Amino acid sequence: MAPRVGCFLLAVLISASCEVITSSNPMCTEKEANKTYNCENLGLREIPDTLPNTTEFLEFGFNFLPTIQNITFSRLINLIFLDLTRCQINWVREDTFQNHHQLNTIVLTGNPLIFMAETSLTGPKLLKHLFLTQTGISNLEFIPVHNLENLESLHLGSNHISSINLPENFPTQNLKVLDFQNNAIHYISSKDINGLEQATNLSLNFNGNDIKGIEPGAFNSKIFQSLKFGGSLNLSVILKGLQNSTIQSLWLGTFEDTDDQDLTSATFEGLCDMAVESINLQKHHFDGFSPSTFRCFTRLQELDLTAAHLKGLPSGIEGMNSLKKLVLSANSFDQLCQINAASFPSLTDLYVKGNMKKLDLGARCLEKLENLQKLDLSHSDIEASDCCNLQLKNLPHLQYLNLSYNEPLGLEDQAFKECPRLELLDLAFTHLLVKAAQSPFQNLHLLRVLNLSHCLLDTSNRHLLEGLLDLRHLNVQGNHFQDGSISKTNLLQTVSSLEILILSSCDLLSIDQQAFHSLGNMSHLDLSHNSLTGDSMDAFSPLKGLYLNLAANNIRIIPPHLLPALSQQSTINLSHNPLDCTCSNIHFITWYKENLHKLEGSEETVCANPPPLRGVKLSDVKLSCGLTGMGIFFLVVFVFLVIILLIFSVKFLLRWKYQHI
Numbered sequence: 001m002a003p004r005v006g007c008f009l010l011a012v013l014i015s016a017s018c019e020v021i022t023s024s025n026p027m028c029t030e031k032e033a034n035k036t037y038n039c040e041n042l043g044l045r046e047i048p049d050t051l052p053n054t055t056e057f058l059e060f061g062f063n064f065l066p067t068i069q070n071i072t073f074s075r076l077i078n079l080i081f082l083d084l085t086r087c088q089i090n091w092v093r094e095d096t097f098q099n100h101h102q103l104n105t106i107v108l109t110g111n112p113l114i115f116m117a118e119t120s121l122t123g124p125k126l127l128k129h130l131f132l133t134q135t136g137i138s139n140l141e142f143i144p145v146h147n148l149e150n151l152e153s154l155h156l157g158s159n160h161i162s163s164i165n166l167p168e169n170f171p172t173q174n175l176k177v178l179d180f181q182n183n184a185i186h187y188i189s190s191k192d193i194n195g196l197e198q199a200t201n202l203s204l205n206f207n208g209n210d211i212k213g214i215e216p217g218a219f220n221s222k223i224f225q226s227l228k229f230g231g232s233l234n235l236s237v238i239l240k241g242l243q244n245s246t247i248q249s250l251w252l253g254t255f256e257d258t259d260d261q262d263l264t265s266a267t268f269e270g271l272c273d274m275a276v277e278s279i280n281l282q283k284h285h286f287d288g289f290s291p292s293t294f295r296c297f298t299r300l301q302e303l304d305l306t307a308a309h310l311k312g313l314p315s316g317i318e319g320m321n322s323l324k325k326l327v328l329s330a331n332s333f334d335q336l337c338q339i340n341a342a343s344f345p346s347l348t349d350l351y352v353k354g355n356m357k358k359l360d361l362g363a364r365c366l367e368k369l370e371n372l373q374k375l376d377l378s379h380s381d382i383e384a385s386d387c388c389n390l391q392l393k394n395l396p397h398l399q400y401l402n403l404s405y406n407e408p409l410g411l412e413d414q415a416f417k418e419c420p421r422l423e424l425l426d427l428a429f430t431h432l433l434v435k436a437a438q439s440p441f442q443n444l445h446l447l448r449v450l451n452l453s454h455c456l457l458d459t460s461n462r463h464l465l466e467g468l469l470d471l472r473h474l475n476v477q478g479n480h481f482q483d484g485s486i487s488k489t490n491l492l493q494t495v496s497s498l499e500i501l502i503l504s505s506c507d508l509l510s511i512d513q514q515a516f517h518s519l520g521n522m523s524h525l526d527l528s529h530n531s532l533t534g535d536s537m538d539a540f541s542p543l544k545g546l547y548l549n550l551a552a553n554n555i556r557i558i559p560p561h562l563l564p565a566l567s568q569q570s571t572i573n574l575s576h577n578p579l580d581c582t583c584s585n586i587h588f589i590t591w592y593k594e595n596l597h598k599l600e601g602s603e604e605t606v607c608a609n610p611p612p613l614r615g616v617k618l619s620d621v622k623l624s625c626g627l628t629g630m631g632i633f634f635l636v637v638f639v640f641l642v643i644i645l646l647i648f649s650v651k652f653l654l655r656w657k658y659q660h661i
Contacts, residue, residue: 032057039063047073054078056102061085069093079103086110097123105129109155112136122147133179134158145170153177157205160184166195175199176225182208188241190218201225206232207251214241226251233260239270246275253282253304262287271296278302278325285309291316298322306330312338320344329353329376336377336391337365348373353402355380361391374400378426383407388415395419404428404451411440424449428475431456434464442467453502454478464491471495475502477526484509484531486539493518500524504549508532511539523547528573534558540565551601552576556608560587567595575601578608579618583625592618
């Protein structure tokens, strides 16, 4: 009986009391203290009192404000950005923003506006961005022109506008973006464009308007940053109407649901009388694709033919010496040589991403592109047993190469010898078969970024990364290490220049104390989504000032002697770990509360044990692990019972001894 009582008393004695500190959350979400708040979709009918007067950025969409006036936001005089998307606003009264001198962006998207007073936008001294998308506007006279002298962007998409003729006194001298997409504009006159004469480097968006006519000479001698006519059914009308204009970027692509005409050589005749740097023709169909199709493309610097249903580019294209960037993504080439790269000798950027068929790299298909700097061949089902010198022959200036999301590639010794100036190499989600004993990357002395995530690497090969003298960013996410452990001698020891290392989702169970000892320059280490425990913290002792991501591991208890390794880091994420919130972890919990300024993801850093505290934020837990008054009482009772037990035991032993003399 006495032992049972003793055990019970000990259990009571060493038990800890716990308390959850609760706090009431404000109705609006605070993104930046005293400055940025999100109050969207809360059913609000007025500005809540919980918002401080110092608020500068306010997202207030999807609430109910049928009328806004000068008292609606009068308290928030520091507003810079105000989003009122879909607040069912019908009326914008006089002087609504009279006291908001710093306001530069107003978003009224999706409000069924009936009336905007002439002085409704007065007050802000630097109003630069106004969004009136999907507000039911059919006439530009509806827009109040007072105080728009500094306006840089005006967004009028998805309305019922049929004419872009601005009011006579509409200020356009600072206008940079004018968005008319998805309206009912079918004709553009000279008067319409002349109203924009004061604007310089203007970007005009007519996407989704079926332009059927442009008055001859309307764009004569006009200069634009960009023009977008996406979805127009007849491109020849557009190009003829743009004669004698200068345009940096011309977007003429179409959309899946648009039944437009096939493009022929005749379609592009108007292009010969324009100065254009960049053209986008995505998703169009070509009829009679031949060298003559490109006759008027000779001054182009960029050409985008994404998803243009191409199986090859014609040979014999001439005069394309100015072209610097060519996008051929999402087409149906069988082999890379079918793009006839020799026709574009000045190319610096080439994209053949997401090819619709299995793409054969061929041999020497790009050897005429000596100036090529950026090459994207990702998502194209490329497979090669011996990569990549023959396929990438004579690309001495290549700096960026993307071969991610392809089929298995066999990498030979110095696999990238033909492109020694590579600075970024992306091989993510491509199974790499390293055939040579030496590193396939050993000649890439200038490489700074290497993505080897989910490549099924042989991480036991300590020579894999040799020669990468300037590597700063390494991603090996999703690769597996032998026995789930990074040992003292590992493939990372040869890349001492590393600053960013991604080791997430590698099924890691442990890390040797000396695993990172050669990585003294590292500033960012991601070990999330592994199965590491608190005992692995010692591996961070050689590192200081880290952004350390340990989210979603198996960390329960962090011993006190390992806390200094965490203290010397700058930012730490311990969210989604099964943390123990008992007295056995009291030193870590105390450290956690003292270092909240260093911790990221505190909302998801919660207790897993004991059950009463499961799901409670670590910062809200209060443990009392010393002796309480009740504990002292039971201790006295326990000691008293022990003394009585000893006395009775001594008496029993003495009686037994005398009975047997």
